[in-house]
Amino acid sequence: MTAALAAFEQAREERPVRLLQRHDNDPVFQTWMExxxxxxxxxxxxxxxxxxxxxxxxxxxxxxxAFAAVAGPGAVH
Structure with a gap:
């Protein structure tokens, strides 16, 4: 996981991209989302x-x- 995070940070190049991980307890298969x-x-x-x-x-x-906000800040009505 450390190597994958380092690869992400290098490829991100300071751009406003966040990396999230699914919050479950699977110790083998992780789901990441940018x-x-x-x-x-x-x-x-x-x-x-x-x-x-x-x-x-x-x-x-x-x-x-791809998602669009439907409620809260940035929502399009």
Missing amino acids: IYGPDLPDAADAERRIAAALGAFAQGPRHRE
Whole structure:
């Protein structure tokens, strides 16, 4: 996990990208999710770099999900 976190930090290059881990108690299979800041001008490039950096650590296929706020700050009505 330490090597994967270091790879993420290097690929992130100080961009506003957060890394979350699913909160369950599976000691073998971890699920990670990146959150790309809304003001990130090069999100597609950042995603490609991070995907490439973390590919060696993945235990399954990578997939992309996109969300929009429906309530709270930033919600679109």
